[in-house]
Amino acid sequence: MLQLADALHARGLTVTVLHTRFNAPPDPGRRPEFRFVPVPDGVPATVAASLDVIDILDAMNAAMEAQESAVLRGVLESVLADEEEQPHAACIVFDANLLAVPRAAAAVGLKTLVLRTASAACFGCLMAYPMLHQKGYLPPQESKMYMPVKELPPLRKKMRNLLARAMEAVNNSSGLVINTFDALEPAELERIRSELRIPTVLAPGPLHKLSSKNTSSSSLLDKDYDCIKWLDKQPPRSVLYVSFGSLASLASNEFLEVAWGLATSGHPFLWVVRPGSVRGLDGLGFPDGFEAAVEGKGKVIRWAPQQEVLAHPAVGGFWTHNGWNSTLESISEGVPMICRPQFADQMMNTRYVEKAWGVGFEIEGELERGKIEKAIRKLMEEREGAEMRERAVELKKKVADCLKPGGSSQIAIDKLVEHILSL
Template identity: 45%
Template sequence: MFFYLKPRLMEVSTETRMQQMTGRRLVVFPLPLQGHINPMLQLANILHSRGFNITVIHTQYNSLNPSKYPHFTFRPISDGLLETPPSTERGRDLLTLLNVNCVAPFRDCLAQLLSSVSEEPIACLITDAIWHFTQAVADGLKLPRLVLHSGNISFLAFAVHPFLRETGFLPKQDSQTEEPVEALPPLKIKDFPTMDIANPEDDLYMLIDGMVKANKGSSGFIWNSFKELEQPALATLRRRSIVPLFPIGPFHKYFPASSSSLLAQDPSSISWLDTQSPKSVIYVSFGSLATFDETEFLEMAWGLANSMQPFLWVVRPGLIPGSEWLEPLRNGFLEAVSGRGHIVKWAPQQEVLAHPATGGFWTHSGWNSTLESICEGVPMICSPRSNNQMVSARYASDVWRVGVQLENGLERVDVERAIRKLMVESEGEEMRERIMCLKEKADLCLREGGSSYQSLESLVNYIFSF
């Protein structure tokens, strides 16, 4: 799958490294979505703590606030969205358009940084994996590019798309959705993104194909994961790849919790949790992009109510298209859960998951949320909505066995059953024991001699080899 020979990883002494580090700059380019901004800025902080200077190139869309990161230099570029906004609200349309509109502005900005005599020499470029156009730009400017995969090592699920097309598994057929993919156990056909394979102009097809092809030419992959969590997938990828792989996560555990949230966090989340019993609350949040129709939303609501468990529910404005916020919650729902349920527009998630009252997490299975839940020992209910969320949910339910996946839609009876299984039944207690073992491994991997500690050392050394 990957056949590009890159510089050999070399050991560099601490003294030599410190001498080389003086004046070394890294340029990072985050994708402007919440679940991608967070890990990129966390990675930038990690590398800054190792002595590197950081320049952040960012789009006008979801523009970053430089005042939150005074130790970084920020360079905004035009993304053309004011002139040519996406035709729909689908994320794939936005990402496709950004990969077209940002080519020239990004290339010009990077070329200016490279030629500036007032800037330190640039060691390499680090971009989100979805910025596939940046590989050609980096090659043209003779600058090494490292790729940050903000998801788990389920990138394999995207790289295997050619195989699935050739073998007829894609496009999906109703009769095939439950079939396992022998090349990538335990995944099933339904765990892969839906796309129109018959149409090579399909935007998701082109986005994934462009990402896979471009990333083959990179100088290495950085993962927000750790060896002990994804050992088989990591081993498979290493057999297929010549470029180095650096699983150095979990990123958010390197420093005290800090927020790069694009939404205002409601502090009442924590004060309300303070009034609840230990491990009693189910925390419900589906990230910054997921949407549900009104029927699904009401089934979720009454499943929560009927479970009789205390809950903290993040209902983000825009979660139900066409509604401002809680308008669909009619017919006495709020009265039925008064004192037992707390609803906010956005919550400080890391603090919520770390709170003693939180006993379960109903999630969309985004990788950041999945990893944060593992790191706090909180078992999950998984309702994946798109892309690699399905893969994360499959691993949580079938491999690590720390979650319950709602695979057959959202019916209030199934929601109630899943909550009670997780929160009060023996099966949930067994999940809690297993996830506490993963939490311990996550803690150990970052300590001196741990797998992520060693991988970060290798990454820093590798950057000096360019």
């Protein structure tokens, strides 16, 4: 969202950022170009502590809707009351997961735009929601809550409430913005534009490339920039970067297998192990002998400046959970991927990385050090990995083309500004 805010601000728009405690900026003073306004979320402490994204969203929706969006409406009224000192509010851009937003916006006379931070392919699955009803998959019986959906193999029925909310929000909005670009998902975007009931569908991604700043600076974790100095000392395309994002986690036995798989691969690696990312371990808990085994060729850090890392010439591969931001950032820098998806859209992103774009492959089944070592060698040494890298470089060129003056993403962001000013 901040990446889009940066792109809009660069084109002369004033941006106010409404946020809950879950995505509060660690230091709003570092972004003086934006006005930050907190919104009470009503999520119980026990749910918030679970860190389960779906449960938190469900609780947030329930709390806001129980109040008939009154709290959020009050925040919007307060923002609008400041218009004597602030420019006129044209619309609200939100991520479609909170139905309280369009209802509160309608109550104060504001239009809405939806930003989808997942892929166009993922949104295409949301559009299949009516078909799932028609075929009797929805509403599901409790006993079938986790049953695979044949038409949508990577998805599970337990996501039904989130899917329904997202589609309702989009269909009632004045436009849809998807963080992708035309050359990456042409068929998916064509289908969305032809079937969706709203007239404005724009693809100005990768948004992090349109931003004038590294918007990963909004992370609540401090990034270790010393890792860039370490990368400077490594040969070109020799380092495997390993990061499973800000939410995904490993079991303690998986953590040990990853550690030894990296150690025995023989390749330099930069491994992000954020606090709390290993279930069952209070600290890092590296196995005996691991640090000695990787001395000089492996570096473990708590959090990385990921965009800079992926852009570094020493990085030759990325072992990722395939969140969409990470996937787009890797594509943007021409870095092939080892994929280990865990939830939400990550399975679909992995499928596209492997089957549609051919720039990576999935480690399936249980994590085992021998399997991990083999996967790393496949990506970093073997011909198959080299071919993935060649295709990744071609996608990087397409990213550069869409960002040029007159490129599809530049045109899309200009159209978005025009659309906002017309509301």
